[in-house]
Amino acid sequence: MAREIERLLGLVLRAGDRSGPLDLEAVEMAVRSSMHQAGAAVLDQLLGFDPPSAEQRQRPCACGHTARYVEMRSKPVLTAVGKAECVRPYYLCEHCHRGQFPVDVQLDVENTELSPGVRRMLAAVGHEGPFDRGRQQMELLAGLSITTKAVERTAEAIGEDIEVRQQRELRQALQLELPIPMGARIPILYVEMDGTGIPVVRKETEGRAGKQDGQPAYTREAKLGCVFTQATVDEEGYPIRDEASTSYVGAIENCDQFGCRLYAEAWQRGWARAEKKVVLGDGAEWIWNQASLHFPEAIQIVDLYHAREHLWSLAAKLYPNDSPAQKRWVMVWKDKLDQGKIERLVASLRSQAASRPELAEDLRTEANYFEDNKERMRYPKFRKQGLFIGSGVIEAGCKTVLGRLKQSGMFWTVRGANAIIALRCCQLSGKFEDYWEARTA
Ligand SMILES: [Zn+2]
Known part of the structure; x- marks a missing residue:
């Protein structure tokens, strides 16, 4: 640690004692790198745990038996300031042969060599654009070297975790166990849905007909739904969408599964207590089937355009x-x-x-x-009520949320695509912070 600070000081002194122009960028990056090294040295100390005391050498195992302390084991952990070494006790259950690292659970680094701070960064860059661009951003913005594959794996793992939690909520919603969420008055609540093709790897389209006869499909339809509110109209009577009121859900899945997903989202957003309810979509038959099934009391509007x-x-x-x-x-x-x-x-x-x-x-x-x-x-009737008659919100949503999966030149597995869609919907709905907090609670 002292060595790093000395190096840093030397660096700054040399930069100050200049005869030529100061290359600020070179200096600031070098300073950051030194700070990181100093920080990693501190974390190295912090993550070096002591062997358990005599009375802490046994732990309960999930199988019901007891796991015993075996030895101290070490693994690298990439943190926000670079690589650190984590040395912690390892326990093994002789009955079921399951090993455990209690410290890993406590530090939130179970089965991963990436710290929670780094994983959050990867969730941010991994949903935005191609994974290799995420790698480059991590290098430039955080000074961390990470492989493209690690960006992909981490973003997908987080997306899958989000999806698992959502499915749990969804089952509760379907069992009508969810209480009607309390909150401010909702004059009008909208639900919109649409679908668009996502390029997938060959095995995902086997046995499916393509758009051209005799040709195999190379895309699968991802469905996207959004929920938003409207409290008012402008001076000319045109509806105004409430700012930051839009949330998204989506997946490559069948109509019924998607209908349930969107229903759960609408429910959470206060569907049951909304004063006016509207479903907007294009003419696709599945949309209206799902609308009648899950939102029977809603006003149905076909997008005018x-x-x-x-x-x-x-x-x-x-x-x-x-x-x-x-x-x-x-x-x-x-x-x-x-x-x-x-x-x-x-x-x-x-x-x-x-x-x-x-x-x-x-x-x-x-x-x-x-x-x-x-x-x-019946557009004049809808207009008179100050309602939206175009489904522009979901169309824009398809571009922003699902466009990410089309633009990278990548062919997806359904599993990978659904993980990134879940992550992206969570981020763009402004729910990621809540998810991240709730995850470790
Ligand atoms: Zn066991």
Whole structure:
């Protein structure tokens, strides 16, 4: 320790006694490195434990028998200031042959050579971007050398732990054991959901059909849900989302599992005591199935912009290569859509099917889409209540939360993807600090 401080002093003195310009960056980085070395030396001392006293050489084992002290064992622990050595007692149960390090549990370094401080940093950089960029950030920002694989493993382990805890809460919610959370008045609570493809390794898509016939899929759909609140509208009557009120849940899983997950989240956010409840989504059938199942009392709204897109794609088929005609047609029906006059639109599409036999199938499909969703498209009624009629929040959520898994050029296992999705949802919902605290409590 004294040696490190001496080195540090020498460094600063040499920098001060300069004839040329001061290279501040070189000096500050060298100072940090020396500080780290001094700190690691201190931690080294702190983590050198004494052998247990005679009366502490036995401990209960999980199997019900007794574990006995064997010897002192040492392992490296990477801390926020660099490598330290942890020397601590090792106990072994002769009955079940399970070993234990009580100190590791106490220090929160069980089965890992990374300190809790370092693991928290890795959770922060590991969810943000590609794991190798996380490694570079650790080097630059924290002065710590960590392998890309360690960034990945640690971020995934934390994500998996978050998921395990969430599943426990979810089971409680489904058993209706959760009390209705108390809190401030919630005028309007929204639930939105959407799905997007995540590139996965080959084994995860075996036996699944791809989007193109005969081609195997190389993505799996990750579903994302969000919950947010709205207390007010602006001067023009447009809804305003409450700041920092959005929380996310998501996973690659089937519709029913996801529906339960989103229900548990909405429940925690105060669904039961919200004065007005809204589910917003595009036209996908699974969304409305889950909405009816878990949120039957909610007002259901199909995203207006998504509905308009249906008009545009139909116009392109009705008037191929004639964009002025497409535009004219869309303008007429867009107005009807905005006015919630869905029956008029449906009737028109059905009557056109007779005169355009080659497009009859498309026209019928679209007529059915609008007919099935007509009650979810009464936009003037929703507007009058000051409600959101676009699902922009979940679409942006898909980009920010799930975009991370698409942009890195990585092919995921379902397990790895779900761990990072859980970690990311936790971070972006502002719940990570609570999780980290609760974890060791
Ligand atoms: Zn045992």
